[in-house]
Amino acid sequence: MRYVQLAGTDIRCSVLGFGCARLMGRLSRRQSLRALAAAYEQGITVFDTARSYGWGESEAVVGEFASGKRDRLVLITKLGILPPPRNRLRQFLKPLVRSVLSLATRHRLTTVTGAIRAQIQQRVSSQVQRHYDLETARRSLDTSLKALRTDYVDVLFIHAPLYEQIADGKLLDYLSEVLRAGKARAIGVSTDIDSTNRLLAAFPSLQVVQIENNLLNCHLDALHRKDQIGVITNCPFGRQLLVENLTQLMSTAPAKASEWSKETGIDLCSADGVGKLLLTYALATNPTGVVLCGMHQVEHIARNAAVASVDPPAQTAFQRVVRDIREALVERTCSN
Numbered sequence: 286m287r288y289v290q291l292a293g294t295d296i297r298c299s300v301l302g303f304g305c306a307r308l309m310g311r312l313s314r315r316q317s318l319r320a321l322a323a324a325y326e327q328g329i330t331v332f333d334t335a336r337s338y339g340w341g342e343s344e345a346v347v348g349e350f351a352s353g354k355r356d357r358l359v360l361i362t363k364l365g366i367l368p369p370p371r372n373r374l375r376q377f378l379k380p381l382v383r384s385v386l387s388l389a390t391r392h393r394l395t396t397v398t399g400a401i402r403a404q405i406q407q408r409v410s411s412q413v414q415r416h417y418d419l420e421t422a423r424r425s426l427d428t429s430l431k432a433l434r435t436d437y438v439d440v441l442f443i444h445a446p447l448y449e450q451i452a453d454g455k456l457l458d459y460l461s462e463v464l465r466a467g468k469a470r471a472i473g474v475s476t477d478i479d480s481t482n483r484l485l486a487a488f489p490s491l492q493v494v495q496i497e498n499n500l501l502n503c504h505l506d507a508l509h510r511k512d513q514i515g516v517i518t519n520c521p522f523g524r525q526l527l528v529e530n531l532t533q534l535m536s537t538a539p540a541k542a543s544e545w546s547k548e549t550g551i552d553l554c555s556a557d558g559v560g561k562l563l564l565t566y567a568l569a570t571n572p573t574g575v576v577l578c579g580m581h582q583v584e585h586i587a588r589n590a591a592v593a594s595v596d597p598p599a600q601t602a603f604q605r606v607v608r609d610i611r612e613a614l615v616e617r618t619c620s621n
């Protein structure tokens with residue numbers, strides 16, 4: 286595993302981070318702990334969670350895993366989005382839904398898994414509660430620290446705010462207070478690229494940002510002040526959709542796929558190769574920051590860690606091939 290010093294902070298960490306959004310949602314407690322341990326064994330030290338992840342239970346399972354090795358980990362959490370209220374029926378149904386999903390995935394019943402996920406996504410979105418007021422922020426951080434079994438987090442983010450929602454600066458003043466009190470080592474925002482840039486221009490106190498960056502949505506290109514702040518990017522696989530779309534592209538254009546394979550040195554005719562290309566792109570474009578992946582299958586964790594252990598390829602040639610692939614992908618999507 287390669288390690289970096291996150292710009293604008295005193296945090297040293299792995300270039301690959303483990304995204305905890307699906308812990309205790311799609312994954313049971315046992316599966317969550319297994320994935321966290323597998324990531325740690327591969328040298329991953331960054332774990333990105335949030336108060337709202339896993340119906341409010343992701344932080345607690347991360348805290349359980351972190352117990353006894355807190356000082357070797359970089360724990361990131363967020364405030365601003367609250368989990369839906371606890372619901373007994375949901376607690377009862379969760380294991381059942383997980384079993385159906387895992388059975389459907391094993392048998393490649395993509396319409397079934399897609400339909401179930403869309404339903405869950407819709408329910409989650411309808412119950413998402415965004416609160417950027419100080420009282421909720423204080424309570425949220427206290428709950429997070431307790432769940433994570435620690436008295437400080439390494440990075441504290443405001444979760445997905447629009448610029449206008451926090452432009453009065455009150456929440457950012459509170460984050461500075463948290464920093465001074467030693468409850469966070471660095472503070473920042475995790476949101477869309479436009480709000481990020483506007484917030485960076487207005488608030489010099491921001492030390493770290495988290496934005497989406499992948500082969501299709503190359504938001505890092507548009508990020509301001511990137512040399513002065515810690516940059517964490519997410520969704521290198523486009524939440525798995527990019528893997529599926531690129532795999533289809535390669536199978537419908539085999540001649541191009543083998544040409545691109547030769548140029549990148551990655552076998553793009555295999556699903557493993559497509560994943561490797563996507564992660565290589567995300568790491569190469571964020572050479573001094575961290576790339577967060579959602580990865581729960583142990584094979585994915587091991588494969589991604591192997592990619593993050595070698596230096597990214599020389600930029601110019603690689604970027605040229607990536608541009609060709611992106612154009613072909615966009616063209617194919619538009620013609621479908």
Ligand SMILES: NC(=O)c1ccc[n+]([C@@H]2O[C@H](COP(=O)([O-])OP(=O)(O)OC[C@H]3O[C@@H](n4cnc5c(N)ncnc54)[C@H](OP(=O)(O)O)[C@@H]3O)[C@@H](O)[C@H]2O)c1
Pocket residue numbers: 303304305306307333334363444445475476495519520521522523524525528556557559560561577578579580581582585586588589
């Ligand atoms: N606003 C925010 O703060 C925000 C927004 C979005 C994301 N995030 C953070 O970013 C993390 C990652 O986001 P995400 O999980 O939505 O998107 P992602 O990392 O782009 O996609 C995860 C998907 O890719 C699959 N995958 C992992 N490695 C692979 C490989 N080598 N080859 C093929 N497929 C692979 C995973 O499968 P398996 O799980 O089955 O292994 C999973 O289905 C989140 O957990 C969260 O921490 C933050």
